[in-house]
Amino acid sequence: MSDLFHFLNGLKGKRILGINPPVFDFAYFDLWAKPIGLLYLLQWMRDLGNEVQFLDCIYEARDKAKSFGRYQPRRTLIEKPEAYWGIPRRYYHFGLEEEEFLSRLLAMEEPDLVLITSIMTYWYGGVHWAISRVRKIFPDVPVVLGGIYARLCPGHAISSGADMIQTEYLPVQAPYPAMDLYENGEYGILETSWGCPMGCDYCASKILCPSFSQRSIEEVALEMDFQLKVPSIRDMAFYDDALLMNREFHFYRICDLIQERYSHIRFHTPNGLHVSQIDRKCAKYLFNTGLRTIRLSLESVDRTVQGQSSMKVSRLQFERALENLVSAGYGQEDLETYVLIGLPEQDIDGVRKTIRFVKSLGGTVKTAQFSPIPGTSSYRKALENVPALKEEPLLHNNSVYCSYISGELEPAELQELKDLARA
Ligand code: SF4
Numbered sequence: 001m002s003d004l005f006h007f008l009n010g011l012k013g014k015r016i017l018g019i020n021p022p023v024f025d026f027a028y029f030d031l032w033a034k035p036i037g038l039l040y041l042l043q044w045m046r047d048l049g050n051e052v053q054f055l056d057c058i059y060e061a062r063d064k065a066k067s068f069g070r071y072q073p074r075r076t077l078i079e080k081p082e083a084y085w086g087i088p089r090r091y092y093h094f095g096l097e098e099e100e101f102l103s104r105l106l107a108m109e110e111p112d113l114v115l116i117t118s119i120m121t122y123w124y125g126g127v128h129w130a131i132s133r134v135r136k137i138f139p140d141v142p143v144v145l146g147g148i149y150a151r152l153c154p155g156h157a158i159s160s161g162a163d164m165i166q167t168e169y170l171p172v173q174a175p176y177p178a179m180d181l182y183e184n185g186e187y188g189i190l191e192t193s194w195g196c197p198m199g200c201d202y203c204a205s206k207i208l209c210p211s212f213s214q215r216s217i218e219e220v221a222l223e224m225d226f227q228l229k230v231p232s233i234r235d236m237a238f239y240d241d242a243l244l245m246n247r248e249f250h251f252y253r254i255c256d257l258i259q260e261r262y263s264h265i266r267f268h269t270p271n272g273l274h275v276s277q278i279d280r281k282c283a284k285y286l287f288n289t290g291l292r293t294i295r296l297s298l299e300s301v302d303r304t305v306q307g308q309s310s311m312k313v314s315r316l317q318f319e320r321a322l323e324n325l326v327s328a329g330y331g332q333e334d335l336e337t338y339v340l341i342g343l344p345e346q347d348i349d350g351v352r353k354t355i356r357f358v359k360s361l362g363g364t365v366k367t368a369q370f371s372p373i374p375g376t377s378s379y380r381k382a383l384e385n386v387p388a389l390k391e392e393p394l395l396h397n398n399s400v401y402c403s404y405i406s407g408e409l410e411p412a413e414l415q416e417l418k419d420l421a422r423a
Pocket of ligand 1: 196199200203206242297309310
């Protein structure tokens with residue numbers, strides 16, 4: 001176990017503040033995104049006998065309501081960092097702004113420890129911003145930085161100003177995330193398994209969670225019971241990377257539980273489902289259990305990209321899965337298929353073919369632009385072309401990487417692919 005684990009495990013009787021920082025980016029959409037790792041950690045801290053406070057800069061700035069409990073946070077136009085000069089797009093601060101953030105901190109009792117999370121590597125601007133403001137208000141309070149950016153870019157995260165950085169997997173010991181820290185939260189989150197048994201070249205799942213494991217149905221039930229005590233929650237999102245693995249013993253039993261106890265809740269799978277697992281029975285389970293938003297991982301019909309994607313689904317399996325889902329009761333508009341764009345040396349014709357293939361079956365395409373994630377083999381390949389990726393996590397940003405940073409595509413080509421997907 002790491003030093004950080006022992007340090008946290010020894011805390012008792014302390015006041016601990018958890019912070020989900022604002023996001024600096026060109027765009028931000030709430031895909032049922034909550035800082036799940038931090039929320040588990042805060043629950044663990046509570047179970048150890050500490051008092052916890054929580055400040056979610058995205059949630060606290062919620063503005064326009066979207067479907068199924070989601071919100072778009074407020075945004076302010078900010079200056080682009082140097083790495084993005086020359087990119088003709090606006091850049092924003094999403095979430096609580098300076099004055100609001102500082103006044104929330106000032107209104108709190110001084111904590112003994114601050115835990116700050118981080119998500120995308122290229123969102124570090126918001127993380128560093130939050131740490132510097134915390135330092136201003138609580139100069140003597142130690143700050144621990146955890147989350148994905150800290151894990152994947154520990155060398156860069158040192159410049160954040162945090163006192164400790166989470167560099168390794170932290171086996172957090174809590175039965176559920178502390179979702180009750182959101183006052184009147186609109187949706188819950190559920191992770192019934194950790195990691196993924198596959199190993200796609202571009203994915204960080206294996207780095208962040210080296211082994212795949214599924215939780216017991218009793219644990220899942222406990223987690224749902226806890227979150228659904230919040231009466232305003234009407235939606236719940238699965239965070240699993242491999243929800244349908246061993247489906248007879250895992251997912252179907254969770255569906256039975258949901259149908260028995262939680263049929264009033266709508267469920268969503270923002271992470272793509274493994275299409276090869278969706279036979280008729282599985283499609284019926286998904287529909288009858290009330291899974292409303294279904295995302296399917298196809299990625300590509302191009303053999304080279306399929307090889308980089310663990311050969312997880314063939315054309316025929318995809319075709320059958322779509323048929324099964326439609327026969328179970330889904331409309332095509334409920335079923336979005338991920339198509340990957342902008343991998344190193346990816347053939348643009350392969351992308352066009354994939355989009356046309358999905359559309360020929362009546363499917364809805366959701367394009368996903370490649371982000372070079374440190375530690376993956378696709379990142380190593382991308383480094384050959386863009387060595388600066390090593391020093392500057394802003395360059396990992398998927399919304400501009402393939403069209404402005406790697407030069408894999410011209411901006412006009414990317415637009416053409418997006419238009420084709422929308423047509
Ligand atoms: S199947 Fe999905 S979660 Fe698993 S390694 Fe591939 S991309 Fe990652």
